[in-house]
Amino acid sequence: MSPQAGDLFTVDGLEVEVRFRGGHRVKAVDGVSLRVGEGETLALVGESGSGKSLIALGAVDLLPPGAEVVAGRTAFQGRVLQDLEAPDWRRLVGMGIGVLFQDALGSWDPIEMIGPQSGEVLEAHETLGAEEVRRRVLDALGRVRLPRRLKYASYAHQLSRGQAQRAMLAAALLSLPRLLIADEPLSGLDVTVGRAVLSLIDDLRRERGMGLLLVTHDLGVVAGVADRVAVVYGGVVVEEAPVAALFRAPRHPYTDGLLGSVPALARGRLRPIPGDPPGLGELPHGCPFAPRCAHAVAGCRQERPCLRPVGDSQVACGRAEDLALPGTGA
Template identity: 65%
Template sequence: MTPLFTVSGLRIAIRRDLDERVVVDGVDLEVGAGETLALVGESASGKSLIALGSLDLLSPGARVVGGTTLFEGTALQGLAGDDWRRLVGMGIGVLFQDAIGAWDPLDIMGAQSGEVLDEHTELTDEEIQSRVLEALGEVGLSKRRHFLAFSHEVSRGQAQRMMLAAALLAAPRLLIADEPLSGLDITVARAVLDLIDDLRAKRGMGMLLVTHDLAIVAAVADRVAVVYSGMIVEQAPVGVLYRRPRHPYMSGLLGSVPGLVRGRLRPIRGEAPDIFEVAAGCPFAPRCDHVVERCRTERPALRVVGESMVACHRAEELELAGVG
């Protein structure tokens, strides 16, 4: 079966002052219809760069310099502006990390929510408003009050629900959620997560979920891609990855999460590198308890080891701790 969403050879460069460097170099990933793929890793590991870069939605200072993105078999690169907006706007819904800042503060949120239908369908204004009100009810918001609200008048959790309603208006086949629970307290976050996953399942959507929260991943993901310093270091079905991690970084992440690991936590030593400082060998080598000289000089490529894809020179010989 052809994947719903395919990213091949994605390369992203970042500029700082007069220096530009490639920080994501050759990332591949796929999301199937109805499947949830989670991109996980520490803050500033490159997860959001990969997810948003696949749609060329990067912030100033970052740009895609290579690779191909296919959605339902159509390449996004090279599409004219209107064609790109139609394909992405109607086929792919996006939840941004900044649930408040993503909205124009000078316009009511309900009107902004309906813009995708206004631009890409023949629906009347009344029909669009009816669709928006219906979507607001579906995500558990007061229809009239939130339709007329400005972004400064709602909580972060309500803004994220508004964004979800807007993202689902066009009945997309794929949802890209970039840290959708960022800044929410635990109770609100759980409610929003359940809502996202329930609506995804009900509509049969695929989802690319960006998060650093491994408990969330365990609850909703089918497969996981582990990102470290701009590269995918491991990829596997969620159950396989949690029980039998093949990369020391993933084992370390699991060992650092209260509630997942039994007994004492096993935190990763050191700090994550600046993604702009590209290492010659494995980027995890300075923090790895299993490092050998080859790790410092030769960057490992992803390869099949057991049921996983892993970028570690020693993956076959290491017995790493998991959970469950």
């Protein structure tokens, strides 16, 4: 992917492999390229198991055990992460990039209070006294609308899921990062709490001018916050477009299927995607979506399509120009 003016964060040719017992390895992310501009929100959207979280976390080398980046290049503010020595990498990622993990409750150390844990990133990368670190943590907890002193001295098990996610957001923003990676931040939250958390994330992003890489399985939640959307299926991006163009006129059948599966977007008639997404190592030859696609023809099963410009989108579908997909009509 060629750098563009205003790019904050770019990912080129990312490949991630997952290792199973016995040493068997499977490619879970295959050649993904992305960019996030200054102050921009890019949403990574796809079904569970599509590889979207592996893309987001792999880009900054924060993968879970058993997963490994085997190829790719990530640049943040013009600096290539793979070229940095470990101390410089930790400082750049720790201070410049905030990460909001999916399992907020499980991400906290259960035997240490929330406040002191939150301040560890400042203690590691800045020369600050204990009182200044405490002041900043208290201020951050207040900014995410938590009772500051009460939650500072709380343990993870004393928080609700929504409170734990807000506290994690406060910790992620302590260092005033230029980019926030939010991996399924609404996971496990009820609808009302989830909307409040998403609104808070977007408000803080706008206030601070941050870039946001938002990982979610639900296109419905990105309509009001994303600038662009990258749709992920089988470890590859199958469509990328400005959010309004993607909702109005999707170019990939999988994107249209996701839109048709959301009651609020389906214009009165749900159009669920048939079948199940492929498991790791089970991608078919040709287009990975072909076995579930109502528009597939013989050629779709012979050659894997690459992203190419079609209208306002970049789309990996050999029939993109021929199809008139309904989208939302909005």
